[in-house]
Amino acid sequence: MNTSDVTEQGIRGQRPDREAMTGAAGVVSEQQRRERDARPGERSADGSDFASYYGKPVINRIVWEAPAIGGYLFLGGLAGASSALAAGAELTGRPDLARPMRYTALAAISGSTAALVYDLGRPERFLNMLRVFKPSSPMSMGSWILAGYGPLAGVAAVTSLTGWFPRIGRLATYGSGAMGALVTTYTAPLVCDTAVPAWHEGYRYMPFVFASSAVAAAGGTGLIAAPTAQSGPARRAAVGGALAETALATAMEHRMGLPGETYKQGRAGAFMRAAQTLMSAGAAGAVLGRRSRVVSALSGAALVAGSACTRLGVFHAGVQSQEDPKYTVVPQRRRLDARERGKDTQ
Amino acid sequence: MSTDNDEGTPRLGFFTDTSVCIGCKACEVACKEWNLVPEDGLDFTGMSFDNTGGLGADSWRHVAFVEQREPLGHQETGLGRKDTVDLGMPSFELPGASAAPEDRGEFRWLMSSDVCKHCTHAACVDVCPTGALFHTEFDTVVVQEDICNGCGYCIPACPYGVIDRREDDGRVWKCTLCYDRIGDGLEPACAKACPTDSIQFGDLDELRERAAQRLENLHEEGVSSARLYGDDPEDGVGGNGAFFLLLDEPEVYGLPPDPVVTTRDLPSMWRHAGVAAATMLAGVAATFLGGRR
Numbered sequence: 001m002n003t004s005d006v007t008e009q010g011i012r013g014q015r016p017d018r019e020a021m022t023g024a025a026g027v028v029s030e031q032q033r034r035e036r037d038a039r040p041g042e043r044s045a046d047g048s049d050f051a052s053y054y055g056k057p058v059i060n061r062i063v064w065e066a067p068a069i070g071g072y073l074f075l076g077g078l079a080g081a082s083s084a085l086a087a088g089a090e091l092t093g094r095p096d097l098a099r100p101m102r103y104t105a106l107a108a109i110s111g112s113t114a115a116l117v118y119d120l121g122r123p124e125r126f127l128n129m130l131r132v133f134k135p136s137s138p139m140s141m142g143s144w145i146l147a148g149y150g151p152l153a154g155v156a157a158v159t160s161l162t163g164w165f166p167r168i169g170r171l172a173t174y175g176s177g178a179m180g181a182l183v184t185t186y187t188a189p190l191v192c193d194t195a196v197p198a199w200h201e202g203y204r205y206m207p208f209v210f211a212s213s214a215v216a217a218a219g220g221t222g223l224i225a226a227p228t229a230q231s232g233p234a235r236r237a238a239v240g241g242a243l244a245e246t247a248l249a250t251a252m253e254h255r256m257g258l259p260g261e262t263y264k265q266g267r268a269g270a271f272m273r274a275a276q277t278l279m280s281a282g283a284a285g286a287v288l289g290r291r292s293r294v295v296s297a298l299s300g301a302a303l304v305a306g307s308a309c310t311r312l313g314v315f316h317a318g319v320q321s322q323e324d325p326k327y328t329v330v331p332q333r334r335r336l337d338a339r340e341r342g343k344d345t346q
Numbered sequence: 347m348s349t350d351n352d353e354g355t356p357r358l359g360f361f362t363d364t365s366v367c368i369g370c371k372a373c374e375v376a377c378k379e380w381n382l383v384p385e386d387g388l389d390f391t392g393m394s395f396d397n398t399g400g401l402g403a404d405s406w407r408h409v410a411f412v413e414q415r416e417p418l419g420h421q422e423t424g425l426g427r428k429d430t431v432d433l434g435m436p437s438f439e440l441p442g443a444s445a446a447p448e449d450r451g452e453f454r455w456l457m458s459s460d461v462c463k464h465c466t467h468a469a470c471v472d473v474c475p476t477g478a479l480f481h482t483e484f485d486t487v488v489v490q491e492d493i494c495n496g497c498g499y500c501i502p503a504c505p506y507g508v509i510d511r512r513e514d515d516g517r518v519w520k521c522t523l524c525y526d527r528i529g530d531g532l533e534p535a536c537a538k539a540c541p542t543d544s545i546q547f548g549d550l551d552e553l554r555e556r557a558a559q560r561l562e563n564l565h566e567e568g569v570s571s572a573r574l575y576g577d578d579p580e581d582g583v584g585g586n587g588a589f590f591l592l593l594d595e596p597e598v599y600g601l602p603p604d605p606v607v608t609t610r611d612l613p614s615m616w617r618h619a620g621v622a623a624a625t626m627l628a629g630v631a632a633t634f635l636g637g638r639r
Contacts, residue, residue, distance in 0.1 A: 004543065005533070007531075011552075013549060050597065051594075052597055053412070053599055053600030054393045054394070057507065058601070058602050059505065060401075060501050060504065060507040060509070060510050061501070061510075062502050063501055084627060088634045089634075092634050119497075119498070120495050120496050120497055121496015121497070121511050121518075122494070122496045122516045125476075126632075128475075128476040128495045129475050129476060129495065131476050132475070132476065134474075134475065135473060137472060137499070138473070139395075139474075141501050160436070168536065181624070181627045185622045187621075188619050188622070189616055189619050192615050193611075193612050194430050194473075194499075194502035195469065195503060195605075196502045202607055204618055207622035211625065215452070233630075237629070237630060244629075318502075319610040325597070325600075328602055329602065332602055332603045337606050
């Protein structure tokens, strides 16, 4: 077969065949040659005539499972925002709000971490996540954030349950509240730092969508768990988070260009529409039913469900934008064509 | 731009000249044999002679087959006149039933052996949370299989769809540019097996020079559609360690036309997340400012 070798003196014995010419030069007249070289360069505006390799996706299939990673995103957000609410409740003397929020935070972050470990190809190697400290990897940073936040949330919840070490418990509550904001938002760079069009192109909005969605979920949990006498902040957080999330998610879809349409289609569309309905209903219920514990709790449940739907919607939009090569090829082709046109006019 | 790394080892890579690829798939076989890549299904895709489908955990070389009703360069088949019959590309119709007379006989077959691009700025290396993926002394990109925990983050991070998770194993796998061979001065298995030298291995600087010359020659001979892909150190991934000479637009071969390493935007992503975190804390604090209820 091939007898060429790479030696220290360079390549030896390469075959002449690699210089073989394709086609038969000189057979075609100069005029025919010009006609053939002038290939049409126009493309349709909607990107429907893009080229692909038998319609196969350009980027590989996302191996993450929707319930695991959707749940990981949702529970992490719920935990972080719950800790923030717990810290505020602790500071302003609302023990009946602070206590359930601390429990929620611990339960949610445990679930989030479990979902992450479950979704590893080699779960027994999950500690390898703490092998390096790598700001270029949101998953590495997230692991360190979880490693710092998890124990704080644990101490806050356990001291609250047992009544031991109240001062340490209070400090842990404040610490986990501050770190909770990081836990809530780091998952946005995590999904956006990929080549998945519907995720990457939304990176300016995604952390705000996730943060407001998490606040709505934590507020909703507060409405379920705390008596109406102390749930005022949770109610305001729930309503504010829900309104902000609905507005920001809509803005993100519209601003990201072509891949934004995946948020309206298929499963992603169903989850995003469900999220919008649940968020609107939950916010309305939280305002109108503020004197009723039952209506408040139902509204809270709607907001929690809505927040989970948002994460699942975002997840599925990413999967859908990966599966169709259009969302990878068309924006890149437009960028390339625009650059080449710019070069021509110079 | 210098491609030498700190130790002064020259950067090694592939130049895959698809204009001389004959689609024999010897590269796929040699790669599987040398690297002990497991069998991943003897599938029939039904779309072309390509029954591999694409790159993945168990396909580190993939030969694409593209069939087009276009002449290659200024190839003149002698067919295509009104009194000639259609060549009969595979179809469900009677040969020549739908082709206009001027289309008959115009046909080219593009074949291209795809592989990991070994990017200068590799997203897979950047996002790997365990440090399993790394740049070697040859500036190639390799997974350390004893460290990878199968988080799967590198898979959607790769703009080319190269790296993938092996289902029964849980870890990710891809081309190593035969890290075990090149350290001993051997060329990678695929390049060694390639009968037409469509796959060329060597110092990247030298390969780039050779590719530029080849492109010029092809253009002179009228193959105006020839272009280099991944050779530009100024592109979105800082240039590929494995680059190509293609005869059509990259997307025709399933390659992204203008890939950008996703981590280019990561500093901005962290800034946006930081602002969102601060806004969230301020918003939650504000909910406690109201009345006692």
